[in-house]
Amino acid sequence: MKYREPLVPPTFKIEIVAKEMLGHDRWSAGYYQQHFRQKERKLRKLRSVPLDNFIPEELPDGSKGITYGQVGARKFNPRGAVRYLQVINIRDTGIDFALKPDRIAEGSHNDPERSRVHVGDILFTNNAFRGTDTLIGRCVVVSRDYGKLNISQHIDRIRVSGINPFYVCAVLKSRFGLLQVQREMHGVDAMTISFLRIRELLIPPPPARLQSDVEEQYREMSKCHDRAMAIKERLLDESGIEPGQFGEAINNLADENAGYRRNMTEAQARLKHLISELEAVLDGDQKSIRPFPD
DSSP states (O other), X not given: OOOOOOOOOOOOXXXXXXXXXXXXXOOOGGGGOHHHHHHHHHHHHTTOEEGGGGOOSBOTTSOBSEEEOBOSOOOOOTTOSEEEEOGGGEETTEEOTTTSOOEEOTTSTTSOGGGOOOXXXXXXXXXXXXXXXXXXXXXXXOOSOOSSEEEBTTEEEEOOXXXXXXXXXXXXXXXXXXXXXXXXXXXXXXXXXXXXXHHHOEEOOOOHHHHHHHHHHHHHHHHHHHHHHHHHHHHHHHHOOOOOTTSHHHHHHHHTOHHHHHHHHHHHHHHHHHHHHHHHHHTTSOSSOOOOOO
């Protein structure tokens, strides 16, 4: 019988000095992969500052700068006045109420005042489960009033001061933010990201014009998303179907509707354009973000 060399799993080599490890206080080799360190150097070259600089402990209205949603047993109420968002409801382009159209009773233990959602809030998913790791770090800005909303404990509600929330969210969606979130997932026991780690995320300080341009394009993307979601919710109501554990049934039904497909396709294209333009500006390849090519 011919001898075969035993299979050896692939390995990678990381060279690092103790000073860098002590500076980060992280002891996982994966945390120091080259693409993570390159992005950190780029962010520091841009004179980026921690997101913590823009998250006050408490705002003038008494609300916390960052908080998580309701903890404990969930008691849903189909007639409840408050919509209840979970991780699956947060999509790249906005909130999808049809995937899990859960409601809770207003003022109940599921509806703490501290985590009520307002216009301008950033919603950031802080948790993922096996096979759904791409959900962690997903974020959206609440661009308009959707009525009474609250969130689960696996979503953080962030309110910033001194910086545009649409710009912050766009940075977190770009590779400048995503790589930071992915890096934080190395060397931890569970797929979660803490308040401390969120506050440590680096944000390049932008000129006022760039912030307003990002907000303008983000809002246009959100309008397309909301038009698609209005169609999707109508289809859910008219059909009377159960959405499915992960929204499979309602997703399939919506995908058959031309109006839904058209609006979602445009929302996704607008978001892709915005993130690409923002990355080009941060990389120094261009001075400003260009309009969406109508």
